[in-house]
Amino acid sequence: MSWNFDYIIVGAGFAGITAAERLCTQFGKRCLMVEKREHIGGNAYDQYDDHGVLIHTYGPHYFRTNSERIKDYLSQFTEWHPVDYAILSHTENRYWKFPINLNTFEQLIGRESTSEEMEAWLEEHRVPIKNPANSEEVIISQVGWELYDKFFKGYTLKQWKRHPRDLDASVCGRIPIRTNRDDRYLREDFQALPKAGYTRMFERMIAACGEKLRILLKTDYGEILPHTNFGHMIYTGPIDEYFDNCHGQLPYRSLRFEHQSFSPNELLEREAISGKRGFWQPTMQVNYPNEEDFTRIVEVKHATGQLCENTTIVREYPDDFGPGKEPYYPIPAPDAAVIYRKYKELADAEFKVSFIGRLATYRYYNMDQVVGMALAEIDRLHPAIH
Numbered sequence: 219m220s221w222n223f224d225y226i227i228v229g230a231g232f233a234g235i236t237a238a239e240r241l242c243t244q245f246g247k248r249c250l251m252v253e254k255r256e257h258i259g260g261n262a263y264d265q266y267d268d269h270g271v272l273i274h275t276y277g278p279h280y281f282r283t284n285s286e287r288i289k290d291y292l293s294q295f296t297e298w299h300p301v302d303y304a305i306l307s308h309t310e311n312r313y314w315k316f317p318i319n320l321n322t323f324e325q326l327i328g329r330e331s332t333s334e335e336m337e338a339w340l341e342e343h344r345v346p347i348k349n350p351a352n353s354e355e356v357i358i359s360q361v362g363w364e365l366y367d368k369f370f371k372g373y374t375l376k377q378w379k380r381h382p383r384d385l386d387a388s389v390c391g392r393i394p395i396r397t398n399r400d401d402r403y404l405r406e407d408f409q410a411l412p413k414a415g416y417t418r419m420f421e422r423m424i425a426a427c428g429e430k431l432r433i434l435l436k437t438d439y440g441e442i443l444p445h446t447n448f449g450h451m452i453y454t455g456p457i458d459e460y461f462d463n464c465h466g467q468l469p470y471r472s473l474r475f476e477h478q479s480f481s482p483n484e485l486l487e488r489e490a491i492s493g494k495r496g497f498w499q500p501t502m503q504v505n506y507p508n509e510e511d512f513t514r515i516v517e518v519k520h521a522t523g524q525l526c527e528n529t530t531i532v533r534e535y536p537d538d539f540g541p542g543k544e545p546y547y548p549i550p551a552p553d554a555a556v557i558y559r560k561y562k563e564l565a566d567a568e569f570k571v572s573f574i575g576r577l578a579t580y581r582y583y584n585m586d587q588v589v590g591m592a593l594a595e596i597d598r599l600h601p602a603i604h
């Protein structure tokens with residue numbers, strides 16, 4: 219038996235589902251989407267756990283964008299719950315305001331201060347580096363060694379198992395540093411979560427495709443290729459895997475998640491710490507840069523706005539990548555970029571395949587960037603295949 223489709227789409231994450239939705243609804247194409255996990259949504263999948271709490275299964279996903287096009291596109295499939303993504307850092311037995319801002323500075327010096335005083339302090343402590351070339355330089359050139367050691371060095375070493383000196387400046391450079399009291403974690407204009415969750419939004423995108431889209435879950439695309447005729451492939455899996463690791467495996471970082479749930483009674487004694495009934499910690503995310511093995515504890519109920527008496531926290535442990543583990547993070551470092559470029563050359567020669575998404579382009583893209591990439595690729599492909 220063999221099937222005929224206009225497109226085969228490998229992976230049902232943001233990239234694959236956006237591509238499928240556009241191809242089916244805008245261009246009337248018949249698509250087959252193949253996903254090796256047992257659910258849609260890729261790493262942005264969310265679900266209700268056994269305690270009734272809506273959790274982000276593969277780590278917290280904070281949607282944000284500066285792009286009107288991307289916001290408008292997704293808004294066809296979801297309403298939004300606006301969020302100020304608030305985080306803290308925990309070290310030396312106390313919570314610190316984070317990302318670094320005037321409130322953090324006041325904690326550091328133990329008294330009230332002003333933006334001017336903080337700017338003068340930073341001026342005195344920062345290391346003059348004109349063009350920071352790595353993640354250590356990007357931080358010490360802004361805040362100096364003391365704050366780098368307190369908040370960045372240990373966290374980065376744990377997360378990436380690499381020294382910040384051996385990571386691109388973009389890794390630590392994406393965290394804002396401010397001298398006012400703005401303590402928002404992220405910089406983008408639009409910051410919100412899909413009101414009913416990511417999975418519900420993906421289900422609506424898929425429903426819009428109707429009969430044009432067929433989905434196979436729990437299936438590696440390699441299994442069905444011999445039985446499928448198609449015009450073009452949209453590939454969103456790891457690029458090295460597509461080429462059978464012929465240039466060696468790209469480095470990835472994996473994660474292990476440890477979940478713990480609490481009932482309202484168990485939460486009573488946490489109220490003094492969380493400052494809020496029904497919560498375990500004061501903010502959605504607390505970073506643990508130094509003393510613990512995990513990097514952060516996330517209580518996503520703070521962000522989802524879900525009204526639920528129970529809560530669930532997730533401790534996130536960075537992990538080596540290997541058999542049976544997910545390649546969560548491409549590693550933004552010069553040595554990895556050298557290997558990736560070899561795969562990119564091979565990919566550029568595959569005219570019947572589009573490589574889009576985080577794994578296929580080996581870049582730590584945010585969700586909105588992946589949606590943008592999928593929309594742009596369908597714009598590019600459509601005239602070309604008619």
Ligand SMILES: Cc1cc2nc3c(=O)[nH]c(=O)nc-3n(C[C@H](O)[C@H](O)[C@H](O)COP(=O)(O)OP(=O)(O)OC[C@H]3O[C@@H](n4cnc5c(N)ncnc54)[C@H](O)[C@@H]3O)c2cc1C
Pocket residue numbers: 228229230231232233234252253254255259260261262276277278279280281282437438439440454455456473546547574575576577583584585586588
């Ligand atoms: C812990 C963590 C936290 C994050 N937090 C944020 C955040 O706060 N904000 C933000 O904007 N972004 C965040 N991201 C990034 C976000 O997850 C990605 O931008 C987005 O999910 C990428 O979508 P994608 O479709 O490219 O990839 P994925 O979601 O990885 O989807 C690819 C899919 O392809 C499938 N696949 C792979 N190989 C095969 C195969 N051989 N056959 C069939 N299927 C296959 C995989 O199972 C996967 O489901 C985070 C990522 C992680 C890991």
